[in-house]
Amino acid sequence: MRTDDFIVSKTDAKGRITYCNPIFIEFSGYTEQELLGKQHNIIRHPDMPRTTFKLAWDTIQSGREFFAYVKNMSKDGSYYWVLAHMTPDLGSNGQPIGYTSVRRCPRPEAIERIESIYEKILAAERASGARDALAAGANVLNDFLLKEGKSYEELVLSI
Numbered sequence: 001m002r003t004d005d006f007i008v009s010k011t012d013a014k015g016r017i018t019y020c021n022p023i024f025i026e027f028s029g030y031t032e033q034e035l036l037g038k039q040h041n042i043i044r045h046p047d048m049p050r051t052t053f054k055l056a057w058d059t060i061q062s063g064r065e066f067f068a069y070v071k072n073m074s075k076d077g078s079y080y081w082v083l084a085h086m087t088p089d090l091g092s093n094g095q096p097i098g099y100t101s102v103r104r105c106p107r108p109e110a111i112e113r114i115e116s117i118y119e120k121i122l123a124a125e126r127a128s129g130a131r132d133a134l135a136a137g138a139n140v141l142n143d144f145l146l147k148e149g150k151s152y153e154e155l156v157l158s159i
């Protein structure tokens, strides 16, 4: 990813892609037609912990912004890391009617740090089985954040 790139996408309230900018399309390896209307997990990488997405959805659904490091997978199986800023698009009643994500290129040092944390969360998720995966992942993340004395957002913005 190039340092001056902004990778942008928008979804409806259910996470189906409604817009992607040309750079998003380029990195995804899909055509615009293949992306529009699809669930955003079309670019999900299997190395990403479910715990991160749970935290993201809980936050943006409640009307707040969320910052996260995300490893994404292109159509050809290759990957690219992003620092994503996700925001809700609020309707006239104040409820989210969709979401927007604007992504920048993370610093290599930040990727190294977050990768080692994600590996531990993912290992806990896998060891505990599908039903308890989110609880197990959240435990690992919360222990880590407690030791660091930071929220997830503070961690993301500080590394």
Ligand SMILES: Cc1cc2nc3c(=O)[nH]c(=O)nc-3n(C[C@H](O)[C@H](O)[C@H](O)COP(=O)(O)O)c2cc1C
Pocket (backbone or CB within 6 Å): 009, 010, 011, 015, 039, 040, 041, 042, 043, 044, 045, 048, 050, 053, 070, 071, 072, 086, 099, 100, 101
């Ligand atoms: C605006 C927006 C942008 C998103 N961007 C990504 C993304 O870049 N990569 C990704 O894997 N998931 C992204 N998601 C989260 C997906 O909707 C989904 O929760 C995630 O891929 C996990 O897939 P799963 O729910 O099938 O496990 C985004 C969601 C929203 C609302």
